Amino acid sequence: MAANSGGGSSDAGGGPVRHIPVLLSEVLEALAPAPGKIILDGTFGAGGYTSAILNAGADVIALDRDPTAIAAGQALVSAHAGHLKLIQSQFSQLAERAPEGGLDGVVLDIGVSSMQIDEAERGFSFNKNGPLDMRMSASGVSAADVVNRAKLADLIRIFVFLGEEKQAPRIAHAIEKRRAEAPFVTTRDLAGLIEVVTPRKAKDKIHPATRVFQALRIFVNDELGELAQALFAAERALNPGGRLVVVTFHSLEDRIVKKFFADRSGRAVGSRHMPIVTERPATFESVGKSMISASDAEAEANPRARSAKLRAGVRTLAPAEAADLSIFDLPSLASLGKLGG
Template identity: 45%
Template sequence: MHSHIPVMLDTFIKAVGPISGTWVDCTLGAGNYSKALIDAGAQRVFGIDCDPEAVETALSNNLSRCTGFTPVVARFGELEELSVIAEVAPVDGIVFDLGVSSMQLDNPGRGFSFSRDGPLDMRMSSAGRSAAEIVNGESEEVMAEIFLRFGQERKARRIARGIVEHRRSNPISTTGQLASVIAHCLPPAPNVRIHPATRCFQALRIAVNDELGQLVTGLHAAERLLRAGGRMAAISFHSLEDRIVKRFIDGGSSAGASRYRPDLVAPKPRFKILAGGQLCPGADEIAANPRSRSARLRVAARTAEPAIAIDPEALGMPVLSGCG
């Protein structure tokens, strides 16, 4: 199995430096970020991951010998409820390196990818509904909403209808079966380079793991747990994630003030944008690790202004109207 090549790691370390004190790595994965934080001067790092296999991999990648490192198996949406974190808050820095790791993506047994057939699972942790449960149990309307809102798939309704028809006689249990059912729902598109199932697979993964809900809750928790001057960084891999991170940081900084309504008194900024807003991987990194090509890093420093309440819609979180 492949290990995970870290994305934008050096850029991140430079953008948040100088590094010291206590950090929370909300997406431990193979442990590359946690290890780099310790090497760069963090005295304590809490590495959170909802996938127990990721924690094992991270510990076998030298982190078990790092003094100051504490692994935590949890979802980062629960950040504020974790007593180990509450005991050390306020913290000096919090990082989210979002999405799945290569260990998860490249393991057919985890069911994230259609490039090699495997059980249609897609759960980063072992909890909750699998992708197969959604595909075989959800209504056509809800499935279409998932494909449209989380995958930006324009043929969402047609694909959902095709899946519902297919599953009447043949329940869909593997990634290969689902990819083939989706491909059969669509007319051939010879000039399109991506597989026709790509957007629906992304959508299902987001739905199975409540990725956007976790991100909104995690960002708000980070705001409350950081000390004034503490650093927050997020690396996102698709536009839905990046829109939430951008709106969260911009809305909490002076970039959130409206130049069209100077009469409105802008709230005092809760964040200061660092590194000019958005950072992308360079050509060398993309050549060495093509999976980095869609990465976007945003970094901000917390101010002393009080945190505000969660508003998922203001952050651009898609609402599934067919659910409920």
């Protein structure tokens, strides 16, 4: 999912904002890093969480799918020689990146990186003209591929399910008409069309292209699937007493994390047709409040913290359960036709 460490935003195309780790003190309190512990930061980004965890005395294994973030983080690796291992990897693979002895903590900050938004050439921002890309790993299908080649019905579903865009049909039809004349190449190509099709009203607080850009970014990077698989991976990799801390920035992400912790909290299973009801052992117990949001002061100082939500759990002795995606009730996009099909 996103390559970020405290700089996430639900606004996929906002303007430049200085990198500030979100909910940093709350994350550290929930994560409880200390000397002798091994913490995995699954979303390294600019290294905000990783630096704070290292300063608390713990060792860190940091992951990021973005090669740019890996390159930029080498100075931090050198500064903490022997205590920080930085790996280019999707965080859904965190169990494979964990040491044989397991992990004492996992932190995930789910949101597009401020660095990615600020670099026009990455194609995440509608406020910066650049190639319509949005690939966090700099490989695979791009946003331009989706916009120019996906079937009309698939575009509508992407915009509805992943962007919660009410004008999805109108925008998708306009895209289909325009791409028949000339393909979309840049972020301004797409944002400009959306501005014409769904002009911004005076009362609107967000740009009309926000939800479409969000939907494309999530789809291109399989962000919801990555998050779901990362939660299962953390369950497998954490030692008893280990802590999983997740910061999300919009409702689709938070819904997945909330459902995961609810499902893993232990509950009675059975039906009225069965005389015996069995209880599943909990694999996670809650840490503090079920959900923590940013304070008014932090939200004022850092706009990207306004939608942030933190959820955390402590790993129990119970064995990890099966990775069953059905618990999340994710939007069904599996049947999307092949691009250009």
